[in-house]
Amino acid sequence: MTENVNHDLKVDYSRDELARQHFVSGMRTYVLNSLSSNMRTVYDNKVAPNFKKKKNRAPKTAPEIHKALKSETIFKFYSSMRCNTQEMVWRSVIPGIERESEELVAKTKILSQSTQKANGTLTVDPKLSIPRYTAELDVHLMPGNYHEEHMPDDVSQGAIYDNGLSVFAMGFLGERMDDITQSVSTYFTKRYPDFKPKAILDMGCTLGHSTLPWKERYPQAEVTGIDVGAPSVRYAHGRAQSYGVSTHFAQKDAEHTGFADESFDVIYSCMFLHEIPKKNIRAIFKEAYRMLKPGGVMLHYELPPNSMLSAYDSFYLDWDSFYNKEPFYKAFRDSDPQEECVAAGFKKGKCFQYVAPSLNFYGDAAIAKAVADAKLDNKGENHMGRLVDGVQWFTFGAWK
Numbered sequence: 325m326t327e328n329v330n331h332d333l334k335v336d337y338s339r340d341e342l343a344r345q346h347f348v349s350g351m352r353t354y355v356l357n358s359l360s361s362n363m364r365t366v367y368d369n370k371v372a373p374n375f376k377k378k379k380n381r382a383p384k385t386a387p388e389i390h391k392a393l394k395s396e397t398i399f400k401f402y403s404s405m406r407c408n409t410q411e412m413v414w415r416s417v418i419p420g421i422e423r424e425s426e427e428l429v430a431k432t433k434i435l436s437q438s439t440q441k442a443n444g445t446l447t448v449d450p451k452l453s454i455p456r457y458t459a460e461l462d463v464h465l466m467p468g469n470y471h472e473e474h475m476p477d478d479v480s481q482g483a484i485y486d487n488g489l490s491v492f493a494m495g496f497l498g499e500r501m502d503d504i505t506q507s508v509s510t511y512f513t514k515r516y517p518d519f520k521p522k523a524i525l526d527m528g529c530t531l532g533h534s535t536l537p538w539k540e541r542y543p544q545a546e547v548t549g550i551d552v553g554a555p556s557v558r559y560a561h562g563r564a565q566s567y568g569v570s571t572h573f574a575q576k577d578a579e580h581t582g583f584a585d586e587s588f589d590v591i592y593s594c595m596f597l598h599e600i601p602k603k604n605i606r607a608i609f610k611e612a613y614r615m616l617k618p619g620g621v622m623l624h625y626e627l628p629p630n631s632m633l634s635a636y637d638s639f640y641l642d643w644d645s646f647y648n649k650e651p652f653y654k655a656f657r658d659s660d661p662q663e664e665c666v667a668a669g670f671k672k673g674k675c676f677q678y679v680a681p682s683l684n685f686y687g688d689a690a691i692a693k694a695v696a697d698a699k700l701d702n703k704g705e706n707h708m709g710r711l712v713d714g715v716q717w718f719t720f721g722a723w724k
């Protein structure tokens with residue numbers, strides 16, 4: 325099930341290990357499809373009617389639904405199965421990485437130093453202090469998080485995230501597991517065809533899944549990915565070099581990067597903010613505003629805000645905040661993304677949001693249609709298109 329790790333840092337898993345990974349992916353499919361729909365049925369047929377009988381109204385908020393469902397057997401079963409399969413994802417990939425950890429370091433060094441296929445750069449800062457909200461947490465139950473190091477030049481945490489994501493995503497995110505960025509950046513290039521950025525920054529890049537597609541969209545631009553985790557950026561650089569995409573990676577804190585004022589045309593992040601406390605998101609947005617050139621754009625593709633979802637869907641997504649070591653997830657989803665942009669200095673009229681259909685699932689034509697529909701609606705950039713069922717990615721941001 326680690327077939328999406330299709331570059332030179334691929335781990336040579338045994339047949340037993342691969343079988344175990346397949347089993348874990350299958351188990352996750354069962355939990356996310358069958359168990360989750362059973363839970364919804366119990367909610368519709370029992371929990372919501374009981375709530376209505378008692379309070380004379382339907383549940384209105386995600387916390388109300390959470391409280392009402394919590395004592396149901398199906399909720400407990402779903403939750404413990406989800407936690408267990410999440411832990412099994414990491415356990416199914418770690419033994420092979422431990423076995424090959426020294427080899428992975430050596431291979432990454434060779435890839436990083438070679439200019440045969442690509443010539444991106446790598447900067448690691450051993451003095452960087454890792455923010456507490458990352459240093460003291462194994463986010464989404466991933467042992468060691470994105471930054472822990474056990475040997476010189478360690479890349480293991482990058483490898484764990486890459487292989488683990490492949491088991492976790494069950495083929496859902498496309499061949500290079502970059503469907504989110506592929507979809508969002510395709511939408512962006514179609515919606516703003518005359519915008520030609522020269523310098524692009526990806527904040528919280530981990531392995532560079534989110535970084536490389538922007539270089540592919542804008543080959544003339546210098547594209548840089550930053551992350552606080554040294555193993556992540558080392559691995560990201562090796563991976564990019566292996567794919568032959570010249571991209572720069574640096575170990576930096578997005579709150580104070582050291583980049584010059586007005587040095588980027590595009591500053592973005594992919595599934596990054598929901599792991600960050602609100603006060604640090606505010607500092608990151610201010611830093612982005614400082615680094616953006618006038619006429620440049622900040623954008624973030626993220627989980628949709630609770631205000632755009634039904635109470636049940638909000639409850640369902642917020643589950644991670646309570647049970648999957650994602651403590652900042654709910655507060656982020658409860659906030660108003662545009663208010664946060666304005667607080668960082670962006671003008672309200674320059675804010676936008678959109679929903680990009682998945683390139684992997686629906687293809688380029690569906691994205692072109694979404695762009696054409698959004699333009700036809702003629703409601704301005706603040707009108708995001710429809711957030712409907714199906715695979716699609718929510719994005720918000722602002723022009724400077």
Ligand SMILES: C[S@@+](CC[C@H](N)C(=O)[O-])C[C@H]1O[C@@H](n2cnc3c(N)ncnc32)[C@H](O)[C@@H]1O
Nearest residue numbers: 470528529530533534551552553577578594595
């Ligand atoms: C969920 S991952 C992002 C995934 C990645 N963008 C992708 O699409 O595959 C969040 C990343 O943000 C990094 N991070 C957390 N706080 C950071 C900060 N203040 N500055 C830079 N990176 C940070 C973490 O180390 C982690 O690698």
